[in-house]
Amino acid sequence: MKKYILTLSVLLALFAFAYAQPVKLGFVNTDRLLLDSNEAAEVARLFALDKQNWTNQIKSLDEEIKQMERDFEIRKLTMNDAAKREAQSRIDTKKAEAGRLLEEYFGDGGKAEQRYRELIDPLTLKIHNLIKKIAEDEKYTMIFDVSMGSVLYALPALDLTDQILLELNKDTIKPTEGTTPEPPKPEGQKPPEIKPPEGFGDEFKPDKL
Numbered sequence: 001m002k003k004y005i006l007t008l009s010v011l012l013a014l015f016a017f018a019y020a021q022p023v024k025l026g027f028v029n030t031d032r033l034l035l036d037s038n039e040a041a042e043v044a045r046l047f048a049l050d051k052q053n054w055t056n057q058i059k060s061l062d063e064e065i066k067q068m069e070r071d072f073e074i075r076k077l078t079m080n081d082a083a084k085r086e087a088q089s090r091i092d093t094k095k096a097e098a099g100r101l102l103e104e105y106f107g108d109g110g111k112a113e114q115r116y117r118e119l120i121d122p123l124t125l126k127i128h129n130l131i132k133k134i135a136e137d138e139k140y141t142m143i144f145d146v147s148m149g150s151v152l153y154a155l156p157a158l159d160l161t162d163q164i165l166l167e168l169n170k171d172t173i174k175p176t177e178g179t180t181p182e183p184p185k186p187e188g189q190k191p192p193e194i195k196p197p198e199g200f201g202d203e204f205k206p207d208k209l
Contacts, residue, residue, distance in 0.1 A: 023141045023142075024138075024139055024140045024141050025140065025141060025142055025143070025144070025158055026135075026140050026142075026143045026144070026158050026159075026160045027143060027144040027145070027146050027158055027159060027160065027161075028131055028143055028144070028145055028146070028159075028160050028161050028164060029145070029146050029147050029159070029161045030127060030145050030147045030148075031147035032147070032161055032165070033127055033161065033164060033165055033168060034120075034123070034124075034127075036165055037123070037127075037165060037168045037169055037172075038168075038169045038172040038173055038174040038175075039123050039126070039168065039169075039172055040123060041174050041175050042172075042174075042175045043119040043120055043123060045175045046119055047112075047115060047116055047119055050112070050115050051112055054105040054106070054111065054112065057101065057105075058098060058101055058102055058105070061094065061097065061098040061101065062098065064094065065091060065094050065095055065098065068087075068090065068091050068094060069091060072084075072087050072088070072091065075087075126168070127164070127168065130164050130167050130168060131143055131160075131164060134160060134163065134164065134167075143160065
């Protein structure tokens, strides 16, 4: 409802402004820009590679822990109580290390989220600057972002998305196929949920230790 009130207020202001000078409106779909641009594809490719690298590190620790547990099960019948406690302590320490690494990479504000913002922020700034340049060069009074959900209807002729996408892609090439990336999210929204595969690392979480 607040969005609708804001939209209505903006439109009323525009109608009032129209008495003073001509009004030129346009709109852009920034979601589409961040899905279809070559640079967005490159951002997603790089992010997927980093994410895979971090996941592989945790998987390696996971395998090491499982091997330690298998060895312990085989040897514990021949171990005294002190040796058992020491072996279990080593396993617990390794699990705690894996848990810390999981949180460091994929927790809130972790390396994955920081890396995503590092990659996506320059692109969102570039898109903002392109929109601003077109608005100033072509004398637009106002340009809306339809991906924000505040524009209820607009003539297709007012859509500047293709024009901006053309400018955005003109000096870049799309990365080659190979890594299946995750599409980035537009500025102002949360980055994609950053997690390793479902269930992966559960045994390392604090409540499991």
